[in-house]
Amino acid sequence: MAPDPADVEAFRGAVERALGLELAEVRTGELSETLGRRARARGLAPGAYVRDLVARGAAHPEWREVTQELTICETYFFRHAEQLRAFVGVALPERLRARAGPRDLRILSAGCASGEEPYTLAILLREHGVDAGPAIRGVDLNRAMLERARRARYSAWALREAPEAMRRRWFAEEGRDAVLDPSIRAMVSFEERNLAAEEPSLWAPELYDVIFCRNVLMYFSPERAREALARITASLAPGAYLFLGHAESLRGLTDDYLLRSAFGTFFYQRRGGAEPERRAEALLPPLPWRASPLAADGGWFEAIRGASERIQALSDPPGVTARGDAPAELDLRPVVALLERERYAEALDALDALAPEAAHGPDARLLRAVLLTHVGRPAEAEALCREILALDERGAGARHVMALCREHVGDLRGAMEHDLVAAHLDPTFAMPRLHLGLMGRRAGERSAAARDLEQALGLLAREDDGRLALFGGGFTRDGLIALCRSELARLGGAA
Numbered sequence: 001m002a003p004d005p006a007d008v009e010a011f012r013g014a015v016e017r018a019l020g021l022e023l024a025e026v027r028t029g030e031l032s033e034t035l036g037r038r039a040r041a042r043g044l045a046p047g048a049y050v051r052d053l054v055a056r057g058a059a060h061p062e063w064r065e066v067t068q069e070l071t072i073c074e075t076y077f078f079r080h081a082e083q084l085r086a087f088v089g090v091a092l093p094e095r096l097r098a099r100a101g102p103r104d105l106r107i108l109s110a111g112c113a114s115g116e117e118p119y120t121l122a123i124l125l126r127e128h129g130v131d132a133g134p135a136i137r138g139v140d141l142n143r144a145m146l147e148r149a150r151r152a153r154y155s156a157w158a159l160r161e162a163p164e165a166m167r168r169r170w171f172a173e174e175g176r177d178a179v180l181d182p183s184i185r186a187m188v189s190f191e192e193r194n195l196a197a198e199e200p201s202l203w204a205p206e207l208y209d210v211i212f213c214r215n216v217l218m219y220f221s222p223e224r225a226r227e228a229l230a231r232i233t234a235s236l237a238p239g240a241y242l243f244l245g246h247a248e249s250l251r252g253l254t255d256d257y258l259l260r261s262a263f264g265t266f267f268y269q270r271r272g273g274a275e276p277e278r279r280a281e282a283l284l285p286p287l288p289w290r291a292s293p294l295a296a297d298g299g300w301f302e303a304i305r306g307a308s309e310r311i312q313a314l315s316d317p318p319g320v321t322a323r324g325d326a327p328a329e330l331d332l333r334p335v336v337a338l339l340e341r342e343r344y345a346e347a348l349d350a351l352d353a354l355a356p357e358a359a360h361g362p363d364a365r366l367l368r369a370v371l372l373t374h375v376g377r378p379a380e381a382e383a384l385c386r387e388i389l390a391l392d393e394r395g396a397g398a399r400h401v402m403a404l405c406r407e408h409v410g411d412l413r414g415a416m417e418h419d420l421v422a423a424h425l426d427p428t429f430a431m432p433r434l435h436l437g438l439m440g441r442r443a444g445e446r447s448a449a450a451r452d453l454e455q456a457l458g459l460l461a462r463e464d465d466g467r468l469a470l471f472g473g474g475f476t477r478d479g480l481i482a483l484c485r486s487e488l489a490r491l492g493g494a495a
């Protein structure tokens, strides 16, 4: 007989408190079956089983059985390759500089399952000649998974994303299995640990250089995730790195990190490192336009204005369209109307004339940042964007304005990065794509520029009116589309 729903709910709550796992409504059937099965195995009624489990505490062996049944342990070697590139290309070199030597590196794979993640990191260290010794710690709650990890014997399926060269170099074939090289195994230690518990010896202050905690916290309840994150944060050295899974983000959870992007992916850096953004930039592979041809060439504002004559020949003149929707609940429409007519200084005055608390709302701040870039005050605009991003790091608009500001001061690398983040945060946002395309074309990056402009063209057709008014530099939708087409034509691409 199926357990009583009240017992299932009590079990759900007990699992959440002990293991951190939030068993969603859709997993109720699974939860109920697990409860029934385990209660029978212990010769108890379901209600009595739950009470016993709670009374004995999270260290009781019965929790292992529950863990085995309820954890999701999907993993494989070289998972999310772009994050691994960021690990090798950004996190590793930076942390090696921060430490006295490679043997001081400390890397944690939190929720390592059957070991593929920490072993991948070990392979990457070896491949890049970093002799870090047994630097990597893999921890998980699931004892059966840890046993598999220690055996280090894998199926072809676990290696489906591993590059062929890595497979040949670091695995020996034994029947149908691939057995990991002992020298890689020696770099990783495994421990049974609960990320939802205090575990002071795991979370020593400022211990780790890099923590991979991918696809783990997404199964936690918000409360447990917040607690686990606090432990993770405290145990990362200032300037150290945190990699989460693709579906996970720190949005709204903490302000202790900088959101970083490189190699087409996102990751987090604990604040407090020495000038992290500039240092990281210096370590990224130099881009061909580093010499800043755009800065000499005038940049975005000049580009967009310089193109206006060509655009006029191609489309209706970029007139002023009175658009009804303000970007906020506040009535910012008069300010936006002035912005659309390129009367930036007046618009700024009008905005400043609003009540101070209104002027400090997020939309008004963003509008102010846009206006400041137009009146040639990029440093103030950038400072404002940083404030906006400190409150919400996923603000694509503020990211794009940061890109404009960076470009203004000749930092093309920074401008590209901010636009890439903006485009990633909001894939429907046309302006960062257009900006990337313009910068790319002027820098001679023809194929990348054409790709960005083609994308911008598609996005502009659907772009939100309010956002066009805010970021369109005084151009109408048609004007911007025409700009895209003419830039594409100059690249010799199909427009």
Ligand SMILES: C[S@@+](CC[C@H](N)C(=O)[O-])C[C@H]1O[C@@H](n2cnc3c(N)ncnc32)[C@H](O)[C@@H]1O
Residues within 6 Å of the ligand: 019, 020, 021, 071, 072, 073, 074, 075, 076, 079, 110, 111, 112, 113, 114, 117, 139, 140, 141, 142, 145, 193, 194, 195, 196, 213, 214, 215, 216, 219, 245
């Ligand atoms: C989906 S796997 C992720 C494996 C690897 N990080 C990856 O991304 O490929 C999630 C792992 O988190 C572990 N886990 C879940 N709750 C945990 C907890 N409270 N403490 C430690 N590990 C936990 C599970 O046992 C499972 O092995």
